[in-house]
Each structure stands twice: as C-alpha cells, then as structure tokens.
Amino acid sequence: MKKSVFTKKYKKLRELLVQYRDEANVSQVELxxxxxxxxxxxxxxxxGERRVDVVEMMLIADALGxxxxxxIKELKKVSD
Incomplete structure (x- = not known):
C-alpha cells in the first residue's frame, strides 16, 4: 500500500477542503x-505540504459548518 498522501483520494480531500472553504466564503486567515x-x-x-489527519479534518469541517x-462520502467516490 502506498502512502495516502500520494493517492487520488488524498488529492481529492485537499481539493474538497479548498472547495468547502471557498463555498463558505471563508479565507484561510479566517479559518x-x-x-x-x-x-x-x-x-x-x-x-499538501502538511498531512491532515482525521481529527483535523473533522475540526476543519466543523469550522466550515x-x-x-x-x-468521507465524496472521498469514497474516488477510485485509486
């Protein structure tokens, strides 16, 4: 198994975090x-310079509402 940071799912996670932040109209500074x-x-x-663990992902999601x-459902749609 390759490291998760090098997978399509992890790339999608990063893209989703940016997308959700943008959709919430929240800057990086505000987040x-x-x-x-x-x-x-x-x-x-x-x-992708720093790995996001599951707890951090949950905190970020909560902060963005x-x-x-x-x-996770969106990540399940991505095949590696």
Missing part, C-alpha cells in the same frame, strides 16, 4: 482563527 492556528497551517494543508461524513 485559521476559527481553529486557533495560523494561516500557514491552512495553506500547507491545502497545498459542514458534516465530516459528507467529506
């Missing part, structure tokens, strides 16, 4: 404030 972190954390996650289960 970082909501999470109590820095904008660079958000940027690195979205660019989306259901983390919806994110």
């Amino acid at each position: 970082a404030k909501r999470l109590g972190t820095r904008q660079t954390f958000i940027s690195k996650c979205e660019l 989306i259901d983390p289960v919806d994110v």
